[in-house]
Amino acid sequence: MEPNSREFYKQCAFQKFCNTVLHNEACDTHRELRRHKAKEVTFSDMTLDEARQLHTFDEYFKREAAETVFEKAGKKITPKLLLEAIRTLPEEKRKAILLYYFEGMNDTEIAELFNTSRSTIQYRHKLF
Structure with missing residues (x-):
């Protein structure tokens, strides 16, 4: 066809x-x-x-962060005071706290990093 x-x-x-x-x-x-x-x-x-000339700085939260105050047990805790308190800790506790609270790592990951047991890491960051 x-x-x-x-x-x-x-x-x-x-x-x-x-x-x-x-x-x-x-x-x-x-x-x-x-x-x-x-x-x-x-x-x-x-x-x-x-x-x-191509960059800009966002200062929206700058003033708000400076005014942030936490209250715990009737005491006012500023970010500056918290930073000083963390700096006074021993190096191992400070690292464990920073990794746990600010980097979001869990106890097992931190324990592997420090080559120690998980319970030791849990003890270090829970005391703070």
């Missing part, structure tokens, strides 16, 4: 139309990429002054 020549002509015309559209889209995309590349500047090509 041979296809109708008129149908075949329509299929060829449609295929040519699709190929033309795809070709034009590819050309537009390549032209757009070249245009962006011509305008684009890498950080290594910038001067130090230009690079410094």
Whole structure:
């Protein structure tokens, strides 16, 4: 069964139309990429002054963090006071506390890191 020549002509015309559209889209995309590349500047090509103009500092929580005060057993604990208290601890306890509370490590992971038992690590960070 041979296809109708008129149908075949329509299929060829449609295929040519699709190929033309795809070709034009590819050309537009390549032209757009070249245009962006011509305008684009890498950080290594910038001067130090230009690079410094690109950043900003977010100070939204700066004032709020300075005013944060915790109350425990009727005493006011500021972040500065807490930091000083942590600094006065022995090195092993300080590391265990920092890893547990600030790095999110569990007792088993810290014990492997210090090459000691899990109960020892639990004792070190629970006393604080």
